Amino acid sequence: MGTEQTTEEKILAAAEEVFLQSGFDGARMQEIANKAEINKAMLHYYFRSKDLLFERIFEEKARYFFPEVNEIFAQENSFEQKIHSFIEKYIHFINQHPYIPIFIITTINRKGQEVFIDKLPLKASLAQNLFTSYFKDFQEGKVAEINPLQLALSVIGMCVFPYLGRPILNHVFKIQGDEFFELMEARIQEVQLYVSKILKVD
Amino acid sequence: MGTEQTTEEKILAAAEEVFLQSGFDGARMQEIANKAEINKAMLHYYFRSKDLLFERIFEEKARYFFPEVNEIFAQENSFEQKIHSFIEKYIHFINQHPYIPIFIITTINRKGQEVFIDKLPLKASLAQNLFTSYFKDFQEGKVAEINPLQLALSVIGMCVFPYLGRPILNHVFKIQGDEFFELMEARIQEVQLYVSKILKVD
DNA sequence: TTTTGGTTTAACCATTTGGTTAATGCTATG
DNA sequence: CATAGCATTAACCAAATGGTTAAACCAAAA
Structure with missing residues (x-):
């Protein structure tokens, strides 16, 4: 080789x-x-x-912390579909790079090194796309009234937190080896379910 | 003085x-x-x-990372009420100690220092209380069918992630000064709303 | 074969860092 | 007042650390 x-x-x-x-x-x-x-x-x-x-x-x-999400929000799907796609792609991706989240989070929180935030590939268009996509569906009565910023924070938090708290998780629930990744794989559907319920109009 | x-x-x-x-x-x-x-x-x-x-x-x-949550789960409330109490108390508490989360997370993820996990006040009873409390309400038809572990991970993630990603949040949304804490204060109700929707029986 | 240029190495250097020591200061008790 | 014992300090130390240098190596061009 x-x-x-x-x-x-x-x-x-x-x-x-x-x-x-x-x-x-x-x-x-x-x-x-x-x-x-x-x-x-x-x-x-x-x-x-x-x-x-x-x-x-x-x-x-x-680049790996926020992978190609722009294309997800550029598609012609419903807001809910977009969030679902994000959850699936994001967890699949981070499962391949499980140390990225803690690396990025510790680095950008390092004092005097806020410079690194500028190096993150954060496009202003992303937040913009998120909001317009939500309000479009909201006005069409397809999603419930929520705060899209708070929802975005929640979705990212739900996806990424387990990787950050992984040592605790492993410890408390005696998780070992690949069980963590199986948990995250199962998590995709569960979080998607949560989002569907959150967005469901009464 | x-x-x-x-x-x-x-x-x-x-x-x-x-x-x-x-x-x-x-x-x-x-x-x-x-x-x-x-x-x-x-x-x-x-x-x-x-x-x-x-x-x-x-x-x-x-101790501050998981403050007195035991008492919350010891009370005679519904499962939903307990989660709601947790969200409120947790965000209020961390707002007073906003650097605790990043400190704990970085420390327990430090290689070769997994020892520190043992120092976290993690009572096995906590997870136990969570599960029994959920299944009790579930059997009484008071909450929808979900995975309580995944829900717990989600609730904690929704509460704690903003403190970890705060530099990004500040940067992307031009948040400054106390605006962050106001955002978190407003977040209490929003996350409670999400949980209610997630737990609502159809 | 000789030379030229980038590549690699061992040894070295200055500074930083966690930690120690021996002497001094200070306060309370006899 | 004497002195015993803890508190405090300046000076010092060895190891670690990021970084440098000058010589050696080596392959390709002349």
């Missing part, structure tokens, strides 16, 4: 692993070098500093 | 501030000493090491 990986690729892979697991403050350049099986000086040769290497990794991973 | 504070109290106050804002890895003993306006050696005189000082702070704050 062609395990040919350039030095740069080896560094990026190792840096990703270490930064995702330990965050900026907890990460050590030496650990990255060891994991990449290269000399520590190479890290600076290729990326100059810890800050720059971290930025590189963050920018690469930030 | 009697500002008489023992050295130990000054240290604890400063340590709390620094650890909550920076986490264990990002915190510096010197910064704590400066903030407490004492000599760095005093930190070790009173608490021996950074680890022990951190543990002390964590144990003190951990």
